[in-house]
Amino acid sequence: MSLFVGLDVGTQSVKLVAYDPQARRIVATHGQPLELIAGNDGSREQHAQWWIDAIRSCFARLDPALRTRVAAIGVSGQQHGFVPVDRDGNVLAPAKLWCDTSTSAECDEIMSAVGGARRSVELAGNPILAGYTASKLPWTRKHRPEVYAKLASILLPHDYVNFWLTGERWMEYGDASGTGWLDVRTRTWSRDMLAATDARTDLSAMLPPLVEADSSVFISRAIAEELGLPRDVRVAAGGGDNMMAAIGTGNVANGVLTMSLGTSGTLFAHADRPVVDEDAGWAAFCSSTGGWLPLICTMNCTVATENVAKLFGFSTRDGDAVMAGTTPGADGLVMLPFFNGERTPDLPNARASLSGMDMGNLTRGNMYRAAMEGATYALRNGFDALQAKGLSFDSIRLTGGGSQSAAWRQMVADVFDLPVQVPEQAEGAAFGAALQALWAHSRATGAASDIAAIAREHVGVDESASAKPQADAVAAYATHYRQFLRHLGSAQQLYGPASSATAPR
Structure with a gap:
């Protein structure tokens, strides 16, 4: 007992x-x-x-x-x-x-x-x-x-x-x-x-x-x-x-990728050997199980959605409802969510920005979606570094406060083109x-x-919270992600100097 x-x-x-x-x-x-x-x-x-x-x-x-x-x-x-x-x-x-x-x-x-x-x-x-x-x-x-x-x-x-x-x-x-x-x-x-x-x-x-x-x-x-x-x-x-x-x-064996949507955003995987990137595309950490834990960390995740929710006077618990009716790409809005500076890419002096505003798209739903998309794209940029070194994964285990959002779970599945699983224990x-x-x-x-x-x-999985990629959304997000990378490149020039270790893939 x-x-x-x-x-x-x-x-x-x-x-x-x-x-x-x-x-x-x-x-x-x-x-x-x-x-x-x-x-x-x-x-x-x-x-x-x-x-x-x-x-x-x-x-x-x-x-x-x-x-x-x-x-x-x-x-x-x-x-x-x-x-x-x-x-x-x-x-x-x-x-x-x-x-x-x-x-x-x-x-x-x-x-x-x-x-x-x-x-x-x-x-x-x-x-x-x-x-x-x-x-x-x-x-x-x-x-x-x-x-x-x-x-x-x-x-x-x-x-x-x-x-x-x-x-x-x-x-x-x-x-x-x-x-x-x-x-x-x-x-x-x-x-x-x-x-x-x-x-x-x-x-x-x-x-x-x-x-x-x-x-x-x-x-x-x-x-x-x-x-x-x-x-x-x-x-x-x-x-x-x-x-x-x-x-x-349950990320204590090879092949599992965990994403945490908290104040910071992280991606990490188990390895039974040191996984060091000479270009510093990820953090080469040890695990707390006797192995190693290659990890991507962005310093702004739910920080972005919480700031927008606070600005418009609603709770992030209602964020999915606020986003209802919006579509991938937030009708042209692009947010770089660097409220705390950024670690991946290495831009400690960067600041958040919102681009693409016009007379019709500046709504609270689009702004909230742009914040969620920006945080997700930043993690995708780190994920690209892992893929570039030959690492591959079959699914994503999602945790952290953001994982409670059905809209965010589906967005992660579509942006990464991978099925998403949510552990039973939040x-x-x-x-x-x-x-x-x-x-x-x-x-x-x-x-x-x-x-x-x-x-x-x-460690069990909550099947009712799982999400699978949707082909139309995957294609749409691929286009919008490329637009995000162009804005990120501009931010690196503004807040850099950028290096090969931090350039977007």
């Missing part, structure tokens, strides 16, 4: 799911919204205490009888964030997040120190892109010198939550690969990339020890008592939100964290377990 809790510490909210593996159902789901500190310089920050307060709120709403059945907790966290911690475990400043583009100059400085973006890929498998953890260190040294002087530990968001739960500091390979310092080929820290970030400080001494994906430690007694949990609850290694969403959507990252906790608990208690087998057993 054990329960396994998955916590997803995202940008917009913290979510908790409690999963009963015997009944194969989620018995409770709770969420708590989060605020965001946004600056005109592109900074995006949150106080780490907000995450902890939200977690406390979620557990407080979990029935006490269910809390007594919890056996293990897995934590999913937004990737790339930087939580500066001193020797006593105190957080020294707000956490800079994945969507923070204020450190783009520091990205260039780090890569220049090793000989450029291509050399960064040679050393660690990835360039240092806007939002990656590495660039946040020199930014902090320049702008918050008093914080940098006291810095003792570099923690990622999910690492900090694990630290709060257990009193111990560690990092697992999947989330670590999003720092920019981990050589994904050897799964070791790149001394060259660390030195390029700060040649005068031994940053490796500030990084927690790396642990395997199926590792776990006991929750601290004080936190167990505070949350009303058993004292023998285990806290799994956890991982980045994309790594956890891979588990939660909260892919939180559910994946719960399944990783189940895996880690099984290993810790001596039971034979395999994450692929666990995923096959527990």
Whole structure:
């Protein structure tokens, strides 16, 4: 009768799911919204205490009888964030997040120190892109010198939550690969990339020890008592939100492609070997299952649709109805949805734009469709990079808030010309964290377990939400996508300089 809790510490909210593996159902789901500190310089920050307060709120709403059945907790966290911690475990400043583009100059400085973006890929498998953890260190040294002087530990968001739960500091390979310092080929820290970030400080001494994906430690007694949990609850290694969403959507074996339509948009696949692109067409990450996770990330997905909905005073829950009657191409409107700058392609200073307006097409339905199409086309542009390197897929597993829209599911099927499946569990990252906790608990208690087998057993597909490509729409979107790429090319000239690594395919 054990329960396994998955916590997803995202940008917009913290979510908790409690999963009963015997009944194969989620018995409770709770969420708590989060605020965001946004600056005109592109900074995006949150106080780490907000995450902890939200977690406390979620557990407080979990029935006490269910809390007594919890056996293990897995934590999913937004990737790339930087939580500066001193020797006593105190957080020294707000956490800079994945969507923070204020450190783009520091990205260039780090890569220049090793000989450029291509050399960064040679050393660690990835360039240092806007939002990656590495660039946040020199930014902090320049702008918050008093914080940098006291810095003792570099923690990622999910690492900090694990630290709060257990009193111990560690990092697992999947989330670590999003720092920019981990050589994904050897799964070791790149001394060259660390030195390029700060040649005068031994940053490796500030990084927690790396642990395997199926590792776990006991929750601290004080936190167990505070949350009303058993004292023998285990806290799994956890991982980045994309790594956890891979588990939660069953993407733990070759041939599956997951798309997450959240604040950011992501495409990722499982690999049993490092998949590094010398042109940096995708992020060459490790997975949180012992493998690798080639990933495309765009920084603006539901951000685009939410901004349009807010402008016209309706909820995105009503977005499908608002779009009713519109057609592919939004009657000529084209949106580049770069409200947060952009990572793929690498345009951290880009801004959103709306083109093609005339006296008749500027309606809220067309604008909402243009936002949805722009976010989808941006992901398609990244997908083209995967295809150009010979990777192929039979279907798309769709997750994230956008997957709840029937119109968006059909749009993805038509734009990508692939059938779309939606897992039964909508909260892919939180559910994946719960399944990783189940895996880690099984290993810790001596039971034979395999994450692929666990995923096959527990990840189901909601057939009623599936979508298949429609030939007429596929052809129409192909034309409109080419128009989007022309606008994207103009944006690269405006906000570039563009490189071969970021040019649209």
